[in-house]
Amino acid sequence: MTPEKLTRQAVIERALRLADTDGLQAVTIRRLAAELGVTPTALYWHVKNKDELLSALADHLLAALVADVDPNLPWNQRLRAMVTALLAQMRAHPYLSTLLPMIDKSAAEEYRRATDTAIGLLTEAGFTLQKADQVATYLLLGAAVMVSCQPGGVGNDEVEAAELRRQHRLDLERLPPGRYPHLAAFAATLSTPPDLDAYYSFGIDLLLSAVETTAPNG
Numbered sequence: 251m252t253p254e255k256l257t258r259q260a261v262i263e264r265a266l267r268l269a270d271t272d273g274l275q276a277v278t279i280r281r282l283a284a285e286l287g288v289t290p291t292a293l294y295w296h297v298k299n300k301d302e303l304l305s306a307l308a309d310h311l312l313a314a315l316v317a318d319v320d321p322n323l324p325w326n327q328r329l330r331a332m333v334t335a336l337l338a339q340m341r342a343h344p345y346l347s348t349l350l351p352m353i354d355k356s357a358a359e360e361y362r363r364a365t366d367t368a369i370g371l372l373t374e375a376g377f378t379l380q381k382a383d384q385v386a387t388y389l390l391l392g393a394a395v396m397v398s399c400q401p402g403g404v405g406n407d408e409v410e411a412a413e414l415r416r417q418h419r420l421d422l423e424r425l426p427p428g429r430y431p432h433l434a435a436f437a438a439t440l441s442t443p444p445d446l447d448a449y450y451s452f453g454i455d456l457l458l459s460a461v462e463t464t465a466p467n468g
Contacts, residue, residue, distance in 0.1 A: 256288060258296040262310050265303060266343075274345040277303065305353040309360040311339050311346055316367050325374040326468075330458050332368060333389055337450055340397045344404045347394035376466025389457055396453045401444040408443075415440045 264285055269277050279300055283290040297303040315335045319328050340346045355361055365386060372382035397404060402411030422430075422437035462468045 256286065256292055256296065258306070261286070261293060261296045261303070262306050265307050266310060269307065269345055270343060274349060277307070279303065301354055302357060304349060305357045308346070308349050308353045309358050311343055311349075312336075312358075312360040312364050314339055315360070315364040319367075325371045326458065326462050326465075329368065329371045329375075329389075329461065330454065332364065332371075333393060333454055333457060336390070336393050337396065337454065340393060341400075341450070344397060347397060350390075350394075372461075372465075375461070375468060385461055389461070392453075392457045396450065400446065401449060402446075411443070415443075 261282065265277050265282055268282060268285060277300075279290050279293055279297075282303070283293050286293075293303075297306060315332050317335075319331045321328070323331070350361070353361070368386040368389070369379065369382045372385050373379060377385060401415070403414050406414065419437045419440035422433050422440070425433055427434035
């Protein structure tokens with residue numbers, strides 16, 4: 251791509267592809283310039299530095315959180331749609347949970363928009379602004395932990411996931427069953443692949459049911 255045809259969107263999309271294939275650590279100005287076939291100087295017309303590049307990458311991924319939420323739905327359904335979209339992005343791009351604490355929140359428009367929308371929904375549910383901010387943070391952290399603790403690991407192929415399950419099963423089977431009867435019983439369930447869609451669906455239900463139960467207007 252020639253510098254004349256280079257756009258900010260093209261830079262962000264190539265950064266996304268690079269992060270997806272080689273990991274977030276591969277996203278540097280120098281590497282990205284090489285991928286695009288331009289000099290690093292050409293990139294500075296579109297992103298001032300690596301920090302701005304990472305903020306733009308996070309914003310690109312977070313835009314989906316509020317893109318298609320129907321404003322006519324009840325607050326809990328709109329919040330569920332946001333959490334579901336967040337998890338979908340984290341599953342597709344597992345480095346997102348690592349990326350978010352790194353970015354300059356003041357330069358991330360979509361992050362602010364998603365946060366503002368979530369707080370608005372939670373105040374609609376009756377939470378104070380302070381509590382709404384806390385709940386929004388809990389939901390973000392819960393989604394990140396759900397992905398990082400995904401059965402079989404994140405980013406592993408079927409063979410690697412099966413080997414991790416096997417090792418986990420063997421570790422549990424070595425425990426004295428008389429002392430740890432429930433762990434021994436759980437070990438047997440690791441012989442078959444988990445239903446990841448069911449895993450995430452249950453996780454969303456668990457998070458949102460806690461919010462709905464404690465919401466003053468729930």
